[in-house]
Amino acid sequence: MSRPCPQHQHPHRLIQQPLSDLTDKLRRGELKITAPRQAILDVLRKHSSPLTIKEIHTSLGKLDCDLATIYRNMHTLERMGLVRRYDFGDGAARFELSPEEGDSHHHHLVCTRCARIVELDDCFLNEFQDQLARRHGFTQISHRMEFFGLCPNCQAP
Amino acid sequence: MSRPCPQHQHPHRLIQQPLSDLTDKLRRGELKITAPRQAILDVLRKHSSPLTIKEIHTSLGKLDCDLATIYRNMHTLERMGLVRRYDFGDGAARFELSPEEGDSHHHHLVCTRCARIVELDDCFLNEFQDQLARRHGFTQISHRMEFFGLCPNCQAP
């Protein structure tokens, strides 16, 4: 994983939510504030791109906890909207702290060689998605969209 | 899985490529024409939505072959562009015969309860995707996009 290209970094990703705000949210969700929970949130807070469970695990360092604990927590955190889950099609889920404006979301451009991730601007699919729902009588509609390609560093000569 | 709603069925999906055309393509790809291969293509030919490996396997009926054979064949067929792979996020890959205009593709609206699949019109992301590639210096760019929701039959009262 390489450093994100600053010029294309989406602004809201640079604003780190203080850990205390996060634990406040935990409390509001009636979740206990445990060491693994805090450590996981802290790791996510410090990264600007989605992390796999394994990446989170190694980032925990000496605050290490069981993999199953991370898996369980990601479900809980996702359920209460603190965290967003992404699937880049390589078989490992990735997680990112939700932006503070809880309902907005964005998509990613992923290098298929080095897994470098570019965070794109806020999603533009909402109107289209709503039309689609109306036209086909669907409710609770959502979507997934990711872009893949070779980043500048990975293009062979 | 329920029958697709005819009024929203995308036209090109109704045109079945004759099996002979498909085996011709196999030949051109220097692939041997084996019984499993033909049977798999024949199953795909008869379905208008993407199928999982398991669904293909059970559809094979008495032409049954090993799961590993299907997995291996899906890779080969995908590699030569005969088949397209989709990921609806439930952990099982799905496969669909490529439309005859080899480069076009479309997306899906998937019911999260009954897995009913609506095939959408041809993709509209190409320009956007190219812009994106240019702006970030990526090459070989592609994307994935699927919509999820509750279909009319699955909306609880």
Add this chain to the structure above:
DNA sequence: CGGAGGATTGCAAACCGTTTGCATCCTCAA
């Protein structure tokens, strides 16, 4: 038409991310 050579298959075992059961531990409200 028959045989050689390489692709393809079946089978079983391995893989990998993820989930789960269970006993123990810890957090938090009373």
Add this chain to the structure above:
DNA sequence: TTGAGGATGCAAACGGTTTGCAATCCTCCG
């Protein structure tokens, strides 16, 4: 401070997928 229930660690199981290997099948060539 204490009790109840949520949370954790550990190990086993799970589901989709991949892989090694020996046996088999398609094709091409003589």
